[in-house]
Amino acid sequence: MNLIVFLKMVPDTVEELKIASDGKTLDPDWLRMKANENDEHAVEEAVILKEKYGGTVTLVTLDAPEVDEAIYTALAKGCDKAVKILGDWQNFTSPAIAEVFAKYLKENNLIDSKTLILTGSQATDDIEGELVYYLGEYLELPVYGVVTYVQYNENKNNILIRKEFSGGLRGEFEVELPAVLGIQAAENPPRYVPIAKIRAMMKSANIEELEFTQDFASKGIEIEKLYEPEVAGKAVMLEGNPEEIATKIVEILTDKGLI
Amino acid sequence: MNNSVIVLVEHLRGNIVDITYEMLGVGKKIAQHLNVPLLALVIGKDVSKLTPNLGLADSVLLLDDEKLEITPPQLTAKLVENVYKQKQASILLLACTNITAGVGPILARRLDLPFINFCKTFRFENGDLFLTSQLYGGKILSEVKLIDNKGIVGIYPGSFPLDAGKSDRTAPVEELEVPDFVPEPSFKKYIEPELGDIDITKENILVSVGRGIQNKDNIEIAEELAEAIGGAVSASRPVVDQGWLPLTRQVGKSGMIVKPKLYLALGISGAPEHQEGMKNSETILAINTDPKAPIFNIAHYGVVGDLFEIVPILTEKLKQRKG
Incomplete structure (x- = not known):
């Protein structure tokens, strides 16, 4: 299989997020970037498929802070090749990024009959949030999202996929290749790679760097303003040392007749 | 043109979804x-x-066919696109759910319209529609003006009252012709949820763990608390995706919707997808190191602190209490 994975960097939401003085973007000085979690699952699924059915995995990313570490990690996990599209992509949202990826693939004739393109099912860093479907549309290929399982049938050159609905219910679909998939979770959790292996990759591996025009039709939606949600103030906050807090919790649960 | 507002009805296996x-x-x-x-x-x-459940609409449009049981997003989009044009619609509302995922972006691209996903609230100002969406795991809200009041809006489940969408009246139904382009279904079958050892939807008390539990070995801390308190352990998505707990324990959008008497959220940030599955719990107590974790917006009691310091003491106290 010709497996191509798109990975993008997103702000780590575990960190504090500060809104910039324009009121419309996040202050980049406060951001710690990390690979979009669903995209990491897409990397894992691609490597699993390569191990099962053979082929190569090409990782494609946009230039962003910390992206090199994400790339070397993906290479250490089993991606064969990495491409970084240079430029300042910070304010580009899903439709525009999808257009960039699609142009790259088309202009370089990278899609053949055995191509499966994988990326994360969603990201929470822009209003459109679902890059994978824009990508399917730009490439004019079948696209399915919220995928948690992929099986390749070499004779028919198609894939059987499972998509999540809700309440644990899933559905099975049969899809011709080439196709585009949004991965929600890989068949197995993303594998752990030791730091030493990632460091070795940094020394030996080569990231292909690519210049690219930024003149695109779709720039995404203009945001009027960003703001932090008002804390509902509903929660009674318990304070003290761990001992005191544990005592308070027991009191509350007793009062409410829960224990 | 601006001649109608369309809601794409969400349903699954013969039932309307809330x-x-x-x-x-x-x-x-x-x-x-x-x-x-x-x-x-x-x-x-x-x-x-x-259709009898859709009486609030001025009319119901029906595309009913064998081949349309579960349609992939591009086919759904193509069907909706036809109707949108035919009815000269301005705004299309669809669900921000796994079932409908993808239809919004595909339509936005084909109709050259903006797509505003994750929508939580809206307001009109001087005739313009402003929509608020939650981004970054619920930590930031963004407001967008819908230019010319035209676009596709993904509504986040649990954001608006259900009652406002119900009506006793019956709306006229228009049966639409199913277009020729509908192919043989790619949908093959449903896969039922696996039955686990424990049904978390039936438990009175859930001790739920999130990313903050850090690794598989630490799940034991939650198991011990669950045993002392008489509950079961559940989890948010990252914990299940890591393989630390089975899928049957997952609370949230793709997992189970739970409503226990007590929901203890340990190291769970409370992303919208998780809140969808537990926010109607009777009592929610959250412990998290991040004071800005969205879970505190819906919790009844909150502790900004380290679960690894607090939970073992709590477990010990509960054990002593039981004697």
Whole structure:
């Protein structure tokens, strides 16, 4: 299989997020970037498929802070090749990024009959949030999202996929290749790679760097303003040392007749 | 043109999903403001029986066919696109759910319209519709103005009241012709949820763990608390994706919707997808190191602190209490 994975960097939401003085973007000085979690699952699924059915995995990313570490990690996990599209992509949202990826693939004739393109099912860093479907549309290929399982049938050159609905219910679909998939979770959790292996990759591996025009039709939606949600103030906050807090919790649960 | 507002009705296996009523309620208000009819579009197999529930709409549009049981997003989009053009619609509301995922972006691209996903609230100002979406795991809200009041809006489940979308009246139904382009279904079958050792939807007390539990070995801390308190352990998505707990323990959008008497959220940030599955719990107590974790917005009791320091003491106290 010709497996191509798109990975993008997103702000780590575990960190504090500060809104910039324009009121419309996040202050980049406060951001710690990390690979979009669903995209990491897409990397894992691609490597699993390569191990099962053979082929190569090409990782494609946009230039962003910390992206090199994400790339070397993906290479250490089993991606064969990495491409970084240079430029300042910070304010580009899903439709525009999808257009960039699609142009790259088309202009370089990278899609053949055995191509499966994988990326994360969603990201929470822009209003459109679902890059994978824009990508399917730009490439004019079948696209399915919220995928948690992929099986390749070499004779028919198609894939059987499972998509999540809700309440644990899933559905099975049969899809011709080439196709585009949004991965929600890989068949197995993303594998752990030791730091030493990632460091070795940094020394030996080569990231292909690519210049690219930024003149695109779709720039995404203009945001009027960003703001932090008002804390509902509903929660009674318990304070003290761990001992005191544990005592308070027991009191509350007793009062409410829960224990 | 600006001649209607359309709600794409969400249903699964012969039942209307609650988000449909949320969308109808929102759609009605927007339609009234724009002074246009509200249309409810139902696409599926054997869906004509659903129409009596859609009385809030001014009319119901039905695309009912064997081949339409579960349609992939590009096909759904193509069907909706036809209707959108035919009815000269301005705003299309659809559900921000796994079932409908993808239809919004595909339509936005094909109709050259903006797509605003994750929508939580809306307001009109000087005739313009402003929509608020939650981003970054619920930590930041963004407001967008819908230019010319035209676009596709993904409504986040649990954001609007259900009652506002229900009505006793019956709406006229228009059966639409199923277009020739509908192919043989790619949908093959459903895969039922696995039955676990424990049904978390039936537990009175859930000790739920999130990313903050850090690794598989630490799950034991939650197990011990669950045993002392008489509950079961559940989890948010990252914990299940890491393989630390089985899928049957997952609370949230793709997992289970739970409503226990007590929900203890340990190291769970409370992303919207998780809140969807537990926010109606009777009592929610959250422990998290991040004071800005969205879980505190819906918790009844909150502790900004380290679960590894607090939980073992709590477990010990509960054990002593039991004697």
